[in-house]
Amino acid sequence: MTWLEIRNLQSVRVSEIPVIPIEELRSETISRIKDGERFVQFFGDKTADGVVLYVVLADDNASKLFVTSSKFVSETAYQSITPEASSAHLFEREFYEQFGVMPEGHPWLKPVRSGIPGIDSGEKQYEFFSMEGEEVHEVGVGPIHAGVIEPGHFRFSCHGEKVYQLEIKLGFQHRGVEELFIRNAHRPVYLEKLAESVAGDTVIGHSGGFIRAVESLADVAVSNRAKVIRTIALELERIAVHLGDLSALSGDVAYLTGNSVFGALRTKVINTTMSICGNRFGRGLMTFGGVNCDVTPELHDRISSVIEQLDDDAALAAEVLFSSASVLERFEKTGVVKKETAVAIGMVGPAARASGVALDVRSDHPFGGFELIPVHKLTLESGDVFARAYIRFVEIKQSIRIIREQLSRLPVGELKMERRELASGSLVVSMTEGWRGEIAHIVMTDGDGKIRKVKIKDPSFNNWFALSLAVRGEGVSDFPLCNKSFNLSYCGFDL
Amino acid sequence: MLDLIKLRWKHGNQAIPDVRKATLMKTHRGFPDIDESKYHDDWQKVVDVCPTGAIAASPVSIDLGKCVFCGECERASGGAIRFTNDHKLGCTDRSRLIVSSGTGYEQYLGAAIDARREIHKMFGHSLKLRQVSAGGCNGCEMELNACSNVNFDMGRFGIDFVASPRHADGIVITGPVTKNMAHALSDAYKSIGEPKIVIAVGACTISGGAFAGSDQLDRKFFDEFKIDLYVPGCPPHPLTFINAVLEFIGRG
Numbered sequence: 017m018t019w020l021e022i023r024n025l026q027s028v029r030v031s032e033i034p035v036i037p038i039e040e041l042r043s044e045t046i047s048r049i050k051d052g053e054r055f056v057q058f059f060g061d062k063t064a065d066g067v068v069l070y071v072v073l074a075d076d077n078a079s080k081l082f083v084t085s086s087k088f089v090s091e092t093a094y095q096s097i098t099p100e101a102s103s104a105h106l107f108e109r110e111f112y113e114q115f116g117v118m119p120e121g122h123p124w125l126k127p128v129r130s131g132i133p134g135i136d137s138g139e140k141q142y143e144f145f146s147m148e149g150e151e152v153h154e155v156g157v158g159p160i161h162a163g164v165i166e167p168g169h170f171r172f173s174c175h176g177e178k179v180y181q182l183e184i185k186l187g188f189q190h191r192g193v194e195e196l197f198i199r200n201a202h203r204p205v206y207l208e209k210l211a212e213s214v215a216g217d218t219v220i221g222h223s224g225g226f227i228r229a230v231e232s233l234a235d236v237a238v239s240n241r242a243k244v245i246r247t248i249a250l251e252l253e254r255i256a257v258h259l260g261d262l263s264a265l266s267g268d269v270a271y272l273t274g275n276s277v278f279g280a281l282r283t284k285v286i287n288t289t290m291s292i293c294g295n296r297f298g299r300g301l302m303t304f305g306g307v308n309c310d311v312t313p314e315l316h317d318r319i320s321s322v323i324e325q326l327d328d329d330a331a332l333a334a335e336v337l338f339s340s341a342s343v344l345e346r347f348e349k350t351g352v353v354k355k356e357t358a359v360a361i362g363m364v365g366p367a368a369r370a371s372g373v374a375l376d377v378r379s380d381h382p383f384g385g386f387e388l389i390p391v392h393k394l395t396l397e398s399g400d401v402f403a404r405a406y407i408r409f410v411e412i413k414q415s416i417r418i419i420r421e422q423l424s425r426l427p428v429g430e431l432k433m434e435r436r437e438l439a440s441g442s443l444v445v446s447m448t449e450g451w452r453g454e455i456a457h458i459v460m461t462d463g464d465g466k467i468r469k470v471k472i473k474d475p476s477f478n479n480w481f482a483l484s485l486a487v488r489g490e491g492v493s494d495f496p497l498c499n500k501s502f503n504l505s506y507c508g509f510d511l
Numbered sequence: 512m513l514d515l516i517k518l519r520w521k522h523g524n525q526a527i528p529d530v531r532k533a534t535l536m537k538t539h540r541g542f543p544d545i546d547e548s549k550y551h552d553d554w555q556k557v558v559d560v561c562p563t564g565a566i567a568a569s570p571v572s573i574d575l576g577k578c579v580f581c582g583e584c585e586r587a588s589g590g591a592i593r594f595t596n597d598h599k600l601g602c603t604d605r606s607r608l609i610v611s612s613g614t615g616y617e618q619y620l621g622a623a624i625d626a627r628r629e630i631h632k633m634f635g636h637s638l639k640l641r642q643v644s645a646g647g648c649n650g651c652e653m654e655l656n657a658c659s660n661v662n663f664d665m666g667r668f669g670i671d672f673v674a675s676p677r678h679a680d681g682i683v684i685t686g687p688v689t690k691n692m693a694h695a696l697s698d699a700y701k702s703i704g705e706p707k708i709v710i711a712v713g714a715c716t717i718s719g720g721a722f723a724g725s726d727q728l729d730r731k732f733f734d735e736f737k738i739d740l741y742v743p744g745c746p747p748h749p750l751t752f753i754n755a756v757l758e759f760i761g762r763g
Binding site for chain 2: 129130159160162163164165166167187188189190191192193195196199203205206208209210213214215216217219260273276277279280283287290291292293294295296297299300308329332333335336339505506507510
């Protein structure tokens with residue numbers, strides 16, 4: 017057996033995962049990717065006598081995941097997978113950076129966050145791709161940007177106003193989150209709060225992903241009531257950020273009506289989240305075994321009235337925004353990512369769906385409340401800023417429908433279950449459709465059932481490269497608009 | 512066109528008329544009221560539940576510079592610690608962020624901000640701030656952005672975020688300060704002309720918060736430069752930030 021077949025949130029013994037030679041892992045992975053499977057994770061794990069590389073692939077149509085591993089005892093190199101399957105490129109760079117195992121023949125082996133092993137990670141060591149020629153010039157932006165946003169460095173190679181190449185250097189936000197999970201494995205409450213802070217704009221998404229992983233390891237079933245409340249919170253998070261993005265996209269094309277109106281709508285949604293759990297971003301809601309806060313009949317009516325009002329208001333605002341010629345002029349055919357490109361580089365989330373890639377964890381690998389309700393996958397074709405903006409509006413409508421449906425059938429049940437011991441020597445893959453796309457948390461336990469490895473992939477890890485490709489051939493001045501249309505997380509990438 | 516008019520009409524005026532008097536909904540977790548006598552078990556149990564080590568047992572107190580306002584201690588102490596919706600938490604003295612049992616909100620507020628005359632003179636009518644995210648999770652950043660939106664409209668007081676440190680009167684820091692941002696943060700601060708102020712926003716910035724103790728941080732900036740205004744929270748509500756700044760520049 018070369019692969020172990022599992023499902024989202026299915027806890028398995030680590031000893032059941034096949035260990036195969038790296039050459040076989042490489043050829044197997046490449047052939048499966050060519051057959052339409054997709055990387056969910058690709059990560060290393062330090063053991064007593066070497067490094068184990070785990071690969072998790074998804075067959076989304078069949079709702080299946082496949083795991084395998086390969087062990088490096090004294091070998092320090094292997095033949096890179098990236099030339100054959102480009103979606104492996106960042107995973108291999110990360111694996112190299114963390115464990116020093118060289119993917120030979122990797123076309124772009126640069127630091128991901130903190131530096132290549134044995135080489136100083138200082139600013140001077142990072143070599144940007146550079147172009148030469150008459151009238152070719154470079155524009156460097158960051159790490160500190162003009163607005164109130166997270167840091168990252170963008171290096172444009174331009175000819176006049178036209179961008180030939182954009183290189184994105186991240187890692188400035190690296191806080192050592194995965195390490196903190198292990199160091200504090202004995203403090204379960206802390207771990208939940210840390211999961212909330214992986215990316216502060218995806219509190220419910222990340223804390224939900226981590227907590228469901230731990231619940232699976234503890235074999236604890238959450239009540240349907242708690243599942244419904246979690247689902248409502250996740251969809252409110254999605255609506256809020258999408259509204260914020262529509263506001264910011266309007267702002268970026270100087271359409272101030274959209275900027276104000278969508279911004280005000282977002283405020284109402286995050287205040288609704290605060291009415292549930294006391295925090296505008298959903299902090300404090302999620303906990304092991306369920307939720308900390310109930311949806312009382314009074315709250316039920318409040319949420320209901322907010323989303324019904326929003327349904328009308330968002331539709332009107334979107335009608336005005338998407339029929340404005342000055343807005344469409346900037347949105348349409350700007351920053352195009354073709355479907356083939358999106359598939360090749362392994363994009364996820366709304367950005368992928370805007371390019372016609374039908375991926376949605378809620379539908380492909382249902383988790384939590386989505387085990388109870390089907391979610392229809394929504395896609396658009398054009399892959400431009402317009403599509404990435406419009407899909408947000410479509411998803412807001414969809415999330416409103418989901419919340420409406422969930423509220424109408426709020427079942428009775430326990431709010432939360434007791435904490436329990438975790439299964440020993442196990443691994444679980446927990447995938448969540450956050451508002452940015454697929455979040456993957458992998459949690460492994462040791463022989464005593466203590467957490468010994470947490471591997472987190474924010475959807476930004478999949479999608480940053482898409483931004484580089486989207487701006488090729490565009491004017492430099494379209495960069496802010498393209499960037500906003502993805503709205504990727506710096507800290508989620510940097511962890 | 513008709514739709515546009517309808518939209519503008521429905522949008523109406525969203526601005527909070529007086530941000531100084533505005534109150535937050537009951538569920539908001541703001542200032543913690545501590546009544547030590549209400550909890551009869553071992554306070555160490557409550558201390559242990561706190562994710563960021565913000566609670567001390569004797570005497571019972573919460574350090575708002577570490578607190579992430581998660582509410583775990585409220586449940587663990589059976590309500591002996593109770594988070595009120597009082598949101599004006601800004602403070603100019605690190606030691607005053609430690610709230611002990613029996614300290615009421617009014618008492619905290621009375622001593623929290625030392626509004627100096629020279630600060631009012633220099634920045635009372637116009638304060639331009641350069642924000643630097645140094646390992647922030649984007650929570651504080653989103654709330655700081657919200658300060659300038661149509662609801663809170665901080666610009667009405669002449670307080671704005673600006674792009675260049677050369678245009679700024681001070682720096683607003685979010686995040687625990689990662690190694691990879693330490694240099695850029697220091698550069699940005701040094702690029703601001705004198706006199707200048709330092710505002711630390713959120714538990715991460717003030718104490719490292721949930722990231723305290725990580726090997727990937729470099730907090731030497733705070734050894735070198737003094738923080739003038741602390742804004743606690745995780746993240747602080749826009750009204751917490753705006754009111755803290757207004758008090759600080761003598762316009763509270």
